[in-house]
Amino acid sequence: MTAPRPVQETAAMIRAGEESAVEVLEHHLAVIDAGEESIHAFNLVMGDSARDRARAIDAQVAAGEDPGPLAGIPVALKDNLCTRGVPTTCSSRILEGWRPPYDATVVTRLADAGAVIIGKTNMDEFAMGSSTETSAFGTTCNPHDLTRVPGGSSGGSAAAVAAGFAPLALGSDTGGSIRQPAALCGVVGMKPTYGTVSRYGLVAFASSLDQIGPFATSVADAALLFDVIGGHDPLDSTSLNRPTPRVLSVLDEGVDGMTVGVLTEFLDGADPDVVARVNQAAEALAAAGARIEEISVPEVALGLSAYYLIAPGEASSNLARYDGVRYGVRVDAEDTVAMNTATRTAGFGAEVKRRIMLGTYVLSAGYMDAYYNQALRVRTKIIEGFATAYARCDVLLGPTAPTTAFAIGAKVDDPLTMYLSDVCTIPTNLAGHPAISIPFGPGDDGLPIGVQLLGPALSEGTLFQVAAVVEAAAPALRVPRITTGAPS
Amino acid sequence: MTTEWQMVIGLEVHCELKTATKLFCGCPNVFGDEPNTNVCPNCLGLPGSLPVLNQQAVELAMAIGTALHCEIRPSTFHRKNYFYPDQAKDYQISQYDEPINVNGHLDLPDGFRVGIERAHMEEDTGKTSHAGASGRIHGADYSLVDYNRSGVPLVEIVSDPDMRTADQARAYVTELRAILVASGASDGKMEEGSMRVDANVSVRRTVDDPFGTRCEIKNLNSVRSLGRAIEYEAGRQIALIESGERVIQQTRHWDEGAGRTEALRSKEDAYDYRYFLEPDLVPLVPDAEWIRAVGDTLGMMPAARRSRLAALLDDAGGMTDAQRDQVTTVVDLGLDDLVVVAVAAGVGSGLALARTANEAATDADAARVLDPKSYVELLTLEAQGSLSATQAKSVLADLLAAGGGDPAAIARDKGFEAMSEDSLADTVAQAVADNPDEWSRFCEGDDKLAGFFTGLVMKATKGQANGKAVAAELRRLRG
Numbered sequence: 001m002t003a004p005r006p007v008q009e010t011a012a013m014i015r016a017g018e019e020s021a022v023e024v025l026e027h028h029l030a031v032i033d034a035g036e037e038s039i040h041a042f043n044l045v046m047g048d049s050a051r052d053r054a055r056a057i058d059a060q061v062a063a064g065e066d067p068g069p070l071a072g073i074p075v076a077l078k079d080n081l082c083t084r085g086v087p088t089t090c091s092s093r094i095l096e097g098w099r100p101p102y103d104a105t106v107v108t109r110l111a112d113a114g115a116v117i118i119g120k121t122n123m124d125e126f127a128m129g130s131s132t133e134t135s136a137f138g139t140t141c142n143p144h145d146l147t148r149v150p151g152g153s154s155g156g157s158a159a160a161v162a163a164g165f166a167p168l169a170l171g172s173d174t175g176g177s178i179r180q181p182a183a184l185c186g187v188v189g190m191k192p193t194y195g196t197v198s199r200y201g202l203v204a205f206a207s208s209l210d211q212i213g214p215f216a217t218s219v220a221d222a223a224l225l226f227d228v229i230g231g232h233d234p235l236d237s238t239s240l241n242r243p244t245p246r247v248l249s250v251l252d253e254g255v256d257g258m259t260v261g262v263l264t265e266f267l268d269g270a271d272p273d274v275v276a277r278v279n280q281a282a283e284a285l286a287a288a289g290a291r292i293e294e295i296s297v298p299e300v301a302l303g304l305s306a307y308y309l310i311a312p313g314e315a316s317s318n319l320a321r322y323d324g325v326r327y328g329v330r331v332d333a334e335d336t337v338a339m340n341t342a343t344r345t346a347g348f349g350a351e352v353k354r355r356i357m358l359g360t361y362v363l364s365a366g367y368m369d370a371y372y373n374q375a376l377r378v379r380t381k382i383i384e385g386f387a388t389a390y391a392r393c394d395v396l397l398g399p400t401a402p403t404t405a406f407a408i409g410a411k412v413d414d415p416l417t418m419y420l421s422d423v424c425t426i427p428t429n430l431a432g433h434p435a436i437s438i439p440f441g442p443g444d445d446g447l448p449i450g451v452q453l454l455g456p457a458l459s460e461g462t463l464f465q466v467a468a469v470v471e472a473a474a475p476a477l478r479v480p481r482i483t484t485g486a487p488s
Numbered sequence: 489m490t491t492e493w494q495m496v497i498g499l500e501v502h503c504e505l506k507t508a509t510k511l512f513c514g515c516p517n518v519f520g521d522e523p524n525t526n527v528c529p530n531c532l533g534l535p536g537s538l539p540v541l542n543q544q545a546v547e548l549a550m551a552i553g554t555a556l557h558c559e560i561r562p563s564t565f566h567r568k569n570y571f572y573p574d575q576a577k578d579y580q581i582s583q584y585d586e587p588i589n590v591n592g593h594l595d596l597p598d599g600f601r602v603g604i605e606r607a608h609m610e611e612d613t614g615k616t617s618h619a620g621a622s623g624r625i626h627g628a629d630y631s632l633v634d635y636n637r638s639g640v641p642l643v644e645i646v647s648d649p650d651m652r653t654a655d656q657a658r659a660y661v662t663e664l665r666a667i668l669v670a671s672g673a674s675d676g677k678m679e680e681g682s683m684r685v686d687a688n689v690s691v692r693r694t695v696d697d698p699f700g701t702r703c704e705i706k707n708l709n710s711v712r713s714l715g716r717a718i719e720y721e722a723g724r725q726i727a728l729i730e731s732g733e734r735v736i737q738q739t740r741h742w743d744e745g746a747g748r749t750e751a752l753r754s755k756e757d758a759y760d761y762r763y764f765l766e767p768d769l770v771p772l773v774p775d776a777e778w779i780r781a782v783g784d785t786l787g788m789m790p791a792a793r794r795s796r797l798a799a800l801l802d803d804a805g806g807m808t809d810a811q812r813d814q815v816t817t818v819v820d821l822g823l824d825d826l827v828v829v830a831v832a833a834g835v836g837s838g839l840a841l842a843r844t845a846n847e848a849a850t851d852a853d854a855a856r857v858l859d860p861k862s863y864v865e866l867l868t869l870e871a872q873g874s875l876s877a878t879q880a881k882s883v884l885a886d887l888l889a890a891g892g893g894d895p896a897a898i899a900r901d902k903g904f905e906a907m908s909e910d911s912l913a914d915t916v917a918q919a920v921a922d923n924p925d926e927w928s929r930f931c932e933g934d935d936k937l938a939g940f941f942t943g944l945v946m947k948a949t950k951g952q953a954n955g956k957a958v959a960a961e962l963r964r965l966r967g
Contacts, residue, residue, distance in 0.1 A: 320578035
């Protein structure tokens with residue numbers, strides 16, 4: 001695979017006036033034009049506003065101003081990030097026609113850094129799913145094999161980056177929704193420490209787990225994007241009051257003397273070709289000077305069960321506001337309660353309804369302690385388990401997903417099997433920790449495999465540092481069929 | 489009501505905090521603006537919006553806790569989930585099992601102590617109005633929602649079930665209102681809904697019985713309604729039990745016009761609110777220094793203000809029942825400083841209290857901003873006998889209208905000249921001469937007739953005589 005030009009280089013050329021933001025944008029719009037019909041990564045391609053924005057960036061450069069570190073770089077946004085005046089649907093019928101009157105904090109930060117928003121990407125409805133098949137607007141196809149899913153829930157963002165529609169994208173990760181599609185589409189995806197990136201303007205799925213993070217074709221590009229979107233935001237009370245992280249600057253510091261634990265629980269259910277790639281990555285880290293040891297964190301095996309109690313519980317409350325009263329779809333009926341019911345019946349898809357029902361049940365009087373509160377206790381156990389591991393290891397290594405991309409339709413009628421595809425990503429969210437997925441060669445079927453690095457809270461610098469070493473050792477992937485020309 | 493029955497009453501009071509902005513966003517906290525003008529993504533519950541806790545609201549909540557002698561603790565917020573159109577997010581953010589204020593008390597003016605279980609923070613809902621004949625949601629043609637109130641900060645003050653009479657409940661709400669106003673936390677306006685009361689009422693046959701099944705009464709919009717509703721509800725429950733039936737735990741609506749409570753919903757249909765910890769907020773942990781700073785800014789509470797006046801009257805020989813009522817009135821209206829200043833300047837405490845409670849109180853808003861110096865000068869003129877009571881009241885009305893002034897000059901302008909002693913003696917002598925029978929009885933010790941003669945003198949002088957001087961002259965004549 002020909003490595004796309006680093007974003008930092010493109011931005012530098014635009015800032016120097018050697019290449020125009022308009023040219024870069026037009027290139028990507030042409031790629032979208034060629035491939036979007038078969039991939040369907042976007043709910044909305046914002047060609048007109050992106051052209052206006054690119055021209056404005058070029059004008060800034062011409063006027064001697066510096067538009068910022070992402071000058072003229074097209075960025076795709078998952079469609080659960082609020083964009084002022086631009087439809088934000090969460091791939092749900094219930095939000096059809098709604099235009100937020102405000103921008104998410106990450107959108108503001110992208111604008112401040114000179115980025116060009118190129119479109120809103122498809123996703124599982126309200127981020128509930130692992131394949132982008134629960135979208136109300138049709139599924140997204142994996143650019144590496146159009147009969148396969150891109151993963152999810154940020155499947156549109158992952159596919160957009162993999163297909164060369166945009167060099168960068170943002171997604172949200174509640175139980176693996178950035179890392180799993182990144183792995184399945186062969187791109188880098190990163191879930192930051194909870195509280196590192198503001199959730200203001202991210203339409204909530206499960207508030208204690210949701211976190212926005214970057215997609216990119218390289219670790220360095222992802223680091224650049226993370227540096228731009230991170231940092232304290234007074235509009236999000238759970239935002240950590242710390243200076244903006246700087247991970248880009250530590251990328252080439254290596255892994256000499258670090259201890260990397262290979263997490264055995266994650267290898268247990270994974271396909272043999274996936275396990276082989278994880279071991280190969282471990283060897284590469286050893287060769288670069290890291291100490292490798294096998295480590296067991298038995299508590300992570302409980303993660304999936306705990307997650308499917310906590311996340312639906314919070315979601316049942318977060319999604320209550322879609323009642324037809326103030327915005328989005330309304331289905332009229334004879335009284336308010338009937339209108340609420342008719343609106344929600346028509347507006348939500350099956351997976352969202354399943355999770356609302358599950359979440360309502362686990363929070364109900366008489367069941368809450370057995371389910372929701374028990375899950376919270378498990379969550380504490382998982383945090384303790386990780387703490388023991390991180391007392392010995394700097395980072396943990398494992399697969400991102402147990403398999404490569406599965407066929408469209410293969411799991412959509414079997415929720416429990418679908419849920420299992422997040423088994424390696426969920427524990428990180430429950431712990432509030434950061435993790436990153438790096439493409440690491442093809443599997444036996446030729447499709448991308450991602451390896452995952454996990455670290456303790458606020459270990460982003462270390463994670464990116466190790467990720468760069470993994471990336472350097474990664475076997476090449478087949479170039480996605482859709483990508484045309486040399487991406488700039 | 490049969491004498492052996494006893495009521496058991498606990499009250500839940502919702503109080504809107506007088507903050508500049510709402511509890512979780514920067515929208516103005518103002519009553520009476522055009523509908524849906526003080527709103528933003530947060531208080532409209534738009535997707536992606538997040539709450540940010542208002543520091544001033546926390547400080548006012550702590551002020552209430554301090555004033556109610558509560559323990560102020562680290563606290564958390566929960567979500568209370570239920571669907572209602574005026575609830576923008578379809579959940580309310582409220583403190584639940586870890587409230588900021590716990591274990592306080594409130595002493596009624598008569599000394600009876602009511603326990604305060606908790607005083608916690610929560611957000612208010614919007615306001616729904618239903619178009620149609622009934623004015624209620626059932627059968628409405630359509631409904632309109634105003635979200636200006638959505639997210640307005642509230643403190644809910646929950647008493648222990650310590651009250652035993654409707655009078656105590658009334659006294660509790662009156663005193664609590666005075667405390668909320670004195671602490672600067674609320675304007676205490678029940679008529680604008682900035683203070684709302686729910687009453688939990690049960691009855692039992694003797695004080696040794698366990699508490700009976702309670703009913704919660706809603707829609708109590710005044711202290712008067714509260715008393716009526718409690719009396720009605722206790723009577724209803726007693727009648728039920730005496731006829732062999734059982735009280736069912738219910739929420740009941742007070743119908744002010746009909747003078748009765750009606751069932752809204754029973755315990756079986758109670759909502760399951762599915763409370764869980766609000767993941768969008770972090771625990772609130774005020775440190776000791778912050779708590780102390782809030783306490784330091786707290787003004788003098790009503791009980792202390794009453795004690796201060798009582799002490800002044802004790803110096804003058806103690807309080808009558810009427811004066812005890814006057815003290816309560818003066819403190820409730822926030823006019824007690826006028827009395828204190830006047831007494832310090834040498835005016836008798838009885839006179840200062842009476843003028844303040846009876847005359848200044850008729851226009852309390854003006855009296856609160858009256859120049860205390862003119863008030864003291866006026867009372868001094870009256871105490872010296874230079875002005876009669878009637879004249880002093882007339883001058884006071886002018887002072888209140890103008891916010892102050894020179895009482896002596898106003899009295900001159902009004903033509904109020906103190907009567908000379910000779911002319912007063914003549915008038916008294918005339919009254920005695922005209923009423924020999926009454927005079928004999930007065931001389932035999934019927935002191936009530938002093939008032940009769942004083943009245944005659946006042947009538948003859950058109951109120952210009954000084955009552956004390958008349959009494960002194962009568963005593964002199966009697967010998």
